[in-house]
Amino acid sequence: MALKGRLQDFGITQLLNLINLARKTGTLYVEGQKGEAQLCFREGKLIYAFMDGVEDSLPLLLQRAGKLTSEQAQTIMAHVRGKSDRDVALMLIQAKHIQQQDVSDSVRQHMLNLVYRVFGWNEGSFHFEPSELPVQGKLTTPVALENVIMEGSRRLKEWERLQDELPDLDIALKFADRPTTPLRDINLSVEEWRVISFINPSNTIRQVAQYNNMTEFQIRKIVYSLLQAGLVQIVRPPRPAATPPGSAGEKGQAAQADASAVRRPAVKRSLVHKLIDRIREL
Amino acid sequence: MQTLKIVVTGPFSSGKTEFIQSISEIDVVSTERKISRSAERIKSATTVAMDFGRITIDEDLILYLFGTPGQRRFDFMWEILSEGMLGFIVLVDSTRPETFREARRILDTFRSYSPVPYIVAANKQDMEDAWPAEDLKIVLQVEEGVKVVPCVAVKKDSVKQVLLELLYSILELMDEEE
Numbered sequence: 001m002a003l004k005g006r007l008q009d010f011g012i013t014q015l016l017n018l019i020n021l022a023r024k025t026g027t028l029y030v031e032g033q034k035g036e037a038q039l040c041f042r043e044g045k046l047i048y049a050f051m052d053g054v055e056d057s058l059p060l061l062l063q064r065a066g067k068l069t070s071e072q073a074q075t076i077m078a079h080v081r082g083k084s085d086r087d088v089a090l091m092l093i094q095a096k097h098i099q100q101q102d103v104s105d106s107v108r109q110h111m112l113n114l115v116y117r118v119f120g121w122n123e124g125s126f127h128f129e130p131s132e133l134p135v136q137g138k139l140t141t142p143v144a145l146e147n148v149i150m151e152g153s154r155r156l157k158e159w160e161r162l163q164d165e166l167p168d169l170d171i172a173l174k175f176a177d178r179p180t181t182p183l184r185d186i187n188l189s190v191e192e193w194r195v196i197s198f199i200n201p202s203n204t205i206r207q208v209a210q211y212n213n214m215t216e217f218q219i220r221k222i223v224y225s226l227l228q229a230g231l232v233q234i235v236r237p238p239r240p241a242a243t244p245p246g247s248a249g250e251k252g253q254a255a256q257a258d259a260s261a262v263r264r265p266a267v268k269r270s271l272v273h274k275l276i277d278r279i280r281e282l
Numbered sequence: 283m284q285t286l287k288i289v290v291t292g293p294f295s296s297g298k299t300e301f302i303q304s305i306s307e308i309d310v311v312s313t314e315r316k317i318s319r320s321a322e323r324i325k326s327a328t329t330v331a332m333d334f335g336r337i338t339i340d341e342d343l344i345l346y347l348f349g350t351p352g353q354r355r356f357d358f359m360w361e362i363l364s365e366g367m368l369g370f371i372v373l374v375d376s377t378r379p380e381t382f383r384e385a386r387r388i389l390d391t392f393r394s395y396s397p398v399p400y401i402v403a404a405n406k407q408d409m410e411d412a413w414p415a416e417d418l419k420i421v422l423q424v425e426e427g428v429k430v431v432p433c434v435a436v437k438k439d440s441v442k443q444v445l446l447e448l449l450y451s452i453l454e455l456m457d458e459e460e
Contacts, residue, residue, distance in 0.1 A: 164383065265286065265287075265366050265368055267286065267368060267452075269453065269456055272452050272453055272456070274343060275286070275339055275345055275449055276446060276450075276453075278338075278339045278340070279337070279445050280446065282305065282438070282442055
């Protein structure tokens, strides 16, 4: 009987702990709000993973890891059509295009990135199919789950903190009027530069992420660091317009226009001066 | 008889009740209850409904001070309390940095309710470990032009000064709009 349940009741961390401790072999199917993942394990170790039914080919993984250029990856893919990843890896290693370590590092990194994404899912369903493993020819790399669980939990906490610090991605950024750090002293990563190039009060953070093909986690992390460094500032959305005071239907119209807009009272200057005088006397 | 309203808001246990008590001419109508949640056992009672203070300006004008419930689970009352307010004060306990994030959220929430002027009062400035008001301005990402005023909520003069600063901000806004 397969293990099955809801992520709300039994989270990813608990599932991986169980698989690790019970040294399980098989495939864990996870269906969350943001996709479907399949994670394969052998004797409690993660060996293979893919998302949304898409198993990226080895040249693509090597390209993402910076081991191949885009042109190289395209050429290789065109020449090795129909061959298994294992055969492609052997061919590339023998031709000295890459080293064996590059292959295992790239596959491992791809797998881990995918698993860490699944850590953020707290709603959805899962089931575990014992003894079901990847088909022959797939490249597998055993990864001990203890470290994955620790790193995943750390990232989850970081993610929660970032979400707390920057809950709304539909706000825009602008360059700080008076940056706390002199610009010439700043070293930015390529990713940070990509974000910086889109900083504009008319672009929301979400749009910047979309332009740059970044995940919410990546964009939050970069924007948070730019905010902390005092390089950029959040452009606050404009305050709701003041409701014209005194009109009879004012409240109803305002409520219809914007349920959250609260009336501002019509107060004369003289009243405010009266308040000031009285409070001074107290 | 005309009545005006100023809302005093801020995180749990930031000193809203003391603030209103210090200046109100009536005993503050406060519905304090014993705290049940262990995480919130910083003080023995908290405001579950609201604080309500009064200052009579003259025979035709009364200023009411409303304190918002400090705990997040009563935030449904915030918007109700905000209705028709003249301005609002965000009271922050300057000695408890763990509440600054919550203060920022409250500030943003109230700011979204209404375009009225507001100020931040950095409470407990008489304590040794109080963060300076100017640091709080940065931490809370307070807009340019909005005042962050040092405050000791149990001292009447200090509370008076906070209220006056808010009223000056209201006048400044009126000047801008004219």
